[in-house]
Amino acid sequence: MNLNRRHFIKGSTAMLALTAFGAHGMEWMDRKDPYKVGLIGSGWYGKSDLFRLIQVAPVDVVALADPDKNMLDEAANLVSQRQESGKTPKKYADYKKMLSENKFDIILVGSPDHWHALHAIDAIKAGAHVYLQKPISVDVIEGEAILAAARKYDRVVQIGTQRRSTPHLVDAKKKVMDAGLLGKVSHAEMCCYYHMRADANPPEQPVPDFFDYEKWTGPAPMLPFIGLPHRRWWRAMMEYSNGITGDMCVHMFDAVRWTLGLGWPNSVYATGGIYVQKDSRATIADTQTATFEYDGLDCVWNHRSWGTPQDPEYPWAYKIYGDKGTLKASVMKYEFIPQHKDGEKIMQETMYEKEKYPEDLDEDGMELHAAPATRRQMVDFLKAIEDGGRPIADVEEGHISTASCILANMSMELGRPLRYDPQNRVVIDDEEATNMLKRNYRTGYQHPDPDTV
Numbered sequence: 001m002n003l004n005r006r007h008f009i010k011g012s013t014a015m016l017a018l019t020a021f022g023a024h025g026m027e028w029m030d031r032k033d034p035y036k037v038g039l040i041g042s043g044w045y046g047k048s049d050l051f052r053l054i055q056v057a058p059v060d061v062v063a064l065a066d067p068d069k070n071m072l073d074e075a076a077n078l079v080s081q082r083q084e085s086g087k088t089p090k091k092y093a094d095y096k097k098m099l100s101e102n103k104f105d106i107i108l109v110g111s112p113d114h115w116h117a118l119h120a121i122d123a124i125k126a127g128a129h130v131y132l133q134k135p136i137s138v139d140v141i142e143g144e145a146i147l148a149a150a151r152k153y154d155r156v157v158q159i160g161t162q163r164r165s166t167p168h169l170v171d172a173k174k175k176v177m178d179a180g181l182l183g184k185v186s187h188a189e190m191c192c193y194y195h196m197r198a199d200a201n202p203p204e205q206p207v208p209d210f211f212d213y214e215k216w217t218g219p220a221p222m223l224p225f226i227g228l229p230h231r232r233w234w235r236a237m238m239e240y241s242n243g244i245t246g247d248m249c250v251h252m253f254d255a256v257r258w259t260l261g262l263g264w265p266n267s268v269y270a271t272g273g274i275y276v277q278k279d280s281r282a283t284i285a286d287t288q289t290a291t292f293e294y295d296g297l298d299c300v301w302n303h304r305s306w307g308t309p310q311d312p313e314y315p316w317a318y319k320i321y322g323d324k325g326t327l328k329a330s331v332m333k334y335e336f337i338p339q340h341k342d343g344e345k346i347m348q349e350t351m352y353e354k355e356k357y358p359e360d361l362d363e364d365g366m367e368l369h370a371a372p373a374t375r376r377q378m379v380d381f382l383k384a385i386e387d388g389g390r391p392i393a394d395v396e397e398g399h400i401s402t403a404s405c406i407l408a409n410m411s412m413e414l415g416r417p418l419r420y421d422p423q424n425r426v427v428i429d430d431e432e433a434t435n436m437l438k439r440n441y442r443t444g445y446q447h448p449d450p451d452t453v
Helices: 002-020 044-056 069-082 095-101 113-125 140-152 167-177 213-217 243-260 358-362 371-387 395-414 431-435
Strands: 035-040 059-065 090-092 106-109 129-132 157-159 185-192 267-273 287-294 297-304 316-322 325-330 333-338 346-349
Touching: 035 044, 035 095, 035 113, 044 059, 044 069, 044 106, 044 371, 059 069, 059 095, 069 090, 090 095, 095 113, 106 113, 113 129, 113 140, 129 371, 140 395, 157 371, 157 395, 167 243, 167 325, 167 333, 167 346, 167 371, 185 243, 243 287, 243 297, 243 316, 243 395, 267 395, 287 395, 395 431
Parallel strands: 035 059, 035 106, 059 090, 106 129, 129 157, 185 297
Antiparallel strands: 185 316, 267 287, 287 297, 316 325, 325 333, 333 346
């Protein structure tokens, strides 16, 4: 009885989702067969993305892949409780075996950043459409290769930069920016002041028997094992990530670009480093300022993983300044503040959907404020698959936002501005920086080539 009720709730909420998202005319609503889905990376956000997809579409989760057996077993059990059939998906330690032994319509990639390119490209070449978490790559040429593969094999690749589908931010773009309330925009600020950088210094320890550290490390350098790398510590290592800029700036910079209709920046310049938290094993910067320069417009990023926020109400946010007013926006709310005191202020807070999706309340690590955005991002992804169009967070947009953040890290290291030429895939007049666009892979792994992918 409880099982039937659970399935009824899931089916009902999926239909509510379709109604709420205005999914009229979408043929996939009447699909006879569910989408065959696989997940690579069954950790926190991989599961979160998969559960949001289950909520809005008919799916058959066929298989999961992860080098952590315990995490894989837990994820498979949770999926069996979530998907309509109650079926437990097949489990794989090797994602390549999963791709070769099954046929998928959709692959979700929720693995650590250093695996994103190979996972996404292999899934595309296996014939699947891909929902890929941000940042899409850890070097610029990886991103170029993912984009080239998506276009060559004509697959839809949606990136998890779901600010483009966040209801109150969509409202802000429409009611403030598109309505002309900001006037001429000539400056934008973005920030993150969360204390999110791992600051411990644990000793090296044996690798547990349920975890394949070799497979987890993949193409990246193999660091001493100091505990399971999940959720937090791998993001503190530049060997596996793009630091806080690649993790958090990519969201806010992407939102600013989307709101203002911006493409590649003319140049990127950054300063920063490890200024305060010097005792940790972490190799990412605890302090950074980056400027993404456009014609008549600077987009400036600041992060500190120490101290207090400059604006406590907007600790992770973007602010767009025009000559008629200012737009302040975060994942929790937005405010429009007019330049003149007789102008009308506009404010809207984040949307929650706890009543429509009560299962969200019991999900471990659930970001309730982000769930509505991810659901809408998934619906947009499916619509692009069915209509043959480009999704709102298309891989090219994700590549621009990701690569720009990577260039900021490169600029910080080199101490000079960088101008990237995406047509020729070089940093203009800078051979040293051009050579840094492509990381070295560990022996046994081949870096993807955009020209031969």
